[in-house]
Amino acid sequence: MTVEIRPAATVVLIRPGELGLEVLLTVRPSTMVFAGGMHVFPGGRVDRADADTDLEARSVRDPLDGASSLGGDLLPHEALATYLAGIRELFEEAGVLLADHRAPADAIGAARSALLRSEATLASIAQDLDLRLRTDRLIPISRWVTPPGLPRRFDARFFVAVLPEGVEPTFEGDEVASHRWLRPTDGLRSMTEGSLKMWLPTSSTLQQLEHATSVDEIEQRMTPRQLSPIEVDELAPDVTRIVMPAAAGVSGQPVNAYLIGGRRFVLVDPGDPTGPSLDRAVELATQRSGAIEAVVLTNVDPDHAAGAESVAKRLGVPVLVGPGGGRPLPYAVVEIGDLEYLPQCDLPFQVLHAPGPRSDNLAFIVGEGTHLVSGDLDGVRGARSIPGPSDQVAWAASIERVRMLAPNATWLPGHPVPNDAQVTL
16 A cells, blocks of 8 residues: 655754753653654644645745755745744744744743644734744755655655744643753764664754754755756666765765675665665666665765665665664664675675774775775765764775775765865875
8 A cells, every 4th residue: 555655844953052052852652653752853744734825924935945945856835835834843842933923922822722722723823923934944954755664654854943042842732751952962872772762864863963063054064955866877787876866865965875786786875865766776676687685884874874774674684884883873783894795795795894984984895806885985975964073094094905905996985076075095
């Protein structure tokens, strides 16, 4: 049975803390059918009422601006409805209203209660209280599409918003059991320790924000750009590059995935979780009368790893990572060792531990040393990301070792090289 994919909006509320930016995570009651017991960000599906023309007129952003800011893959009115759904969901779930107004606090509280009881719409509230809805305060950062096989599927746009000064979140109704403010790095650590549960879109968002120091930095370095088409290039009979255009769910941040093998394939770095790129990789393997037998990651940054769980579950294959690579991931992976040959590929495919960009970073020698899947070793990182600190000494040593072990290999980098990039190997 085909499950309808519903548009949705998710808002990552942030505030400054003593040790850095903190995010709001809410906990859904364990009795809930969908995501019970999970730590999530406020959000929900886009309703028909979010596209009300009277509501649009109250928005700071207009439809064309909304569409452009999300990467250009939605019609203008659909894009603005997604922003307005984010405003509404944040107000309903956390009591935080991103709007200019002169209404007293008790009127705002009463309006929220009426909205939760379905006795009012955001459009009617905006009219009654003369709200100017600050859709410009929602900073888009990513898009996540629920993979096939689940009973509910969403096409969710993720936004960051700053907690307004003097406002504290409040919770009423039965959708939130508790809440926590955490630094992204603390949230990831708690997930690894097992004290909180998250799905991949949530944990990946924490990874994306882990090294951000300000809202300005997030807006300048993480917001989407125009969505490009998927590109497929056969580099050799057994080596195909798939340029996936939305790594980590961010339009305008391409990642080079690689399909390697003759009929027994490994898929390297499927970093785009939005769907079409993963479909294309599976189709290519099928067209060649073969199958993908493993998903392999050069590192677990979201721009390399965001689509891995989806395609691996779909195909019933393992996700293979470097030493310690499973720590920031909320699903089971298999760690692979240095100099190991992977049996899942019918072409020689040798693992090299190549720390530097990350401690779990890997590279792969393909065939008889003709190609090297180098990931981020060439120095080009995600175009719309804030990478963590690197180990430059280890990085230089990894490059020297790779050159020694595969001196004649053509390097296959993790990202397309921008025209203005300075790459030193």
